[in-house]
Every structure is written in C-alpha cells, then in structure tokens.
Amino acid sequence: KNEVEQSPQNLTAQEGEFITINCSYSVGISALHWLQQHPGGGIVSLFMLSSGKKKHGRLIATINIQEKHSSLHITASHPRDSAVYICAVPGVKAGGNEKLTFGTGTRLTIIP
Amino acid sequence: DAGVIQSPRHEVTEMGQEVTLRCKPISGHDYLFWYRQTMMRGLELLIYFNNNVPIDDSGMPEDRFSAKMPNASFSTLKIQPSEPRDSAVYFCASSRLKSPLHFGNGTRLTVT
Numbered sequence: 001k002n003e004v005e006q007s008p009q010n011l012t013a014q015e016g017e018f019i020t021i022n023c024s025y026s027v028g029i030s031a032l033h034w035l036q037q038h039p040g041g042g043i044v045s046l047f048m049l050s051s052g053k054k055k056h057g058r059l060i061a062t063i064n065i066q067e068k069h070s071s072l073h074i075t076a077s078h079p080r081d082s083a084v085y086i087c088a089v090p091g092v093k094a095g096g097n098e099k100l101t102f103g104t105g106t107r108l109t110i111i112p
Numbered sequence: 113d114a115g116v117i118q119s120p121r122h123e124v125t126e127m128g129q130e131v132t133l134r135c136k137p138i139s140g141h142d143y144l145f146w147y148r149q150t151m152m153r154g155l156e157l158l159i160y161f162n163n164n165v166p167i168d169d170s171g172m173p174e175d176r177f178s179a180k181m182p183n184a185s186f187s188t189l190k191i192q193p194s195e196p197r198d199s200a201v202y203f204c205a206s207s208r209l210k211s212p213l214h215f216g217n218g219t220r221l222t223v224t
Contacts, residue, residue: 045212102155
C-alpha cells in the first residue's frame, strides 16, 4: 500500500498570502490527485497530474516523480479557499483512480 | 451534466435496520467508486466497479456490507444489519479511465 503524508495538517493564513501544501508518497505512481473538500462536505477534484506542473486559476500543482513529492500552491489566497485539501495516490499497479490511498488532509483557513 | 447524484443526503436509522444508499454516476463514466469518510480513518475505498462489474471489494468492512451495479446508471450500497460504528459519510464517485474523479454530495449516515 502506498503511504501518503501531507503537511501541514492545519494552516491559517491572512488573505492574500501565498499558500503551499505538501504531499509525499512512498511508492512510484502513475498519477497523483489533489481534492478539495469544503465545509459543507462536498469533494471536488482539483488536479490529476503525472508530471511537471498544472495551473487552474490561482491554484498550481507540481509533482516531482523522482522525489515522490507534490505541492499544491494557492496564490493571492481568499477566504473562499478555506477548505480541506486532500492528496491521493493510486495503488502500485493501478492506472489512475483505482484503489486510491488518501492523505489525512490539510485544513486551510484564510482570514480576511 | 447533472453530476453524480446520491440519495438520500441524510439517513438516520436504528441499529439492526437495513440501510440502502443509492448512486447515479455521470453518463459515460465506466468507473464507479464507493468511499466512506470518518473522522478517525479519513477517506477509504470500499469497492469499485468497472463497466458495472465489481473489480475490488477488499475495502468492504464485513459481510454486512454489499454493493451492486445492475446497470451503467445506478448503484447501491447496502448495510444489513446496520451498527453504530457504520456511522459515517458515504461518497459515490465516477470517472472515465485515467481521468479525474467526480464525487457525489455524499450520504451522512447515523446509526443509533
């Protein structure tokens, strides 16, 4: 089973700050997922990436396959970014989504 | 695209009762996943289907849990008999091969 570690567990920042959330995993993978879970409970897939960097609006996800590490960055953070951010990786033999192992999540709070 | 639809949103039942959770995946998605989320264990995969066929049910906690997918547009997760420790939020998600997951809004189950 792939072990997933996220850091920090909790993060509080002022509006406008640059945010970085980290994810490390133990076994090589085909793709890594970043998910967002809002206080209401719904889960949204932010990124699925297998190499390099992806950007969507103010969110940027990077992955270093050799170092088994991914980061999620938020630029110009806003209170509506307050949520739990979850990293997930598939099982060793899986193609993409099968048998995902989830990190424990990073609870982000942005203060106005 | 209506997204993944789960019902009910909330379910409160007494120990020993049968509980059935329902999920309608996004049309055209050939993978369907059932997850359980608790404070203690986070998100866990229970079972997943590919083209309506159960592929891996190793995450199903015990024989009290069963899942079916009679056709491409409907799946159920059944717990019989239910126990207080089954209280959790149950998510259904669907996807295409090697594509991002789309989650339903979840069913919050409380077993008293």
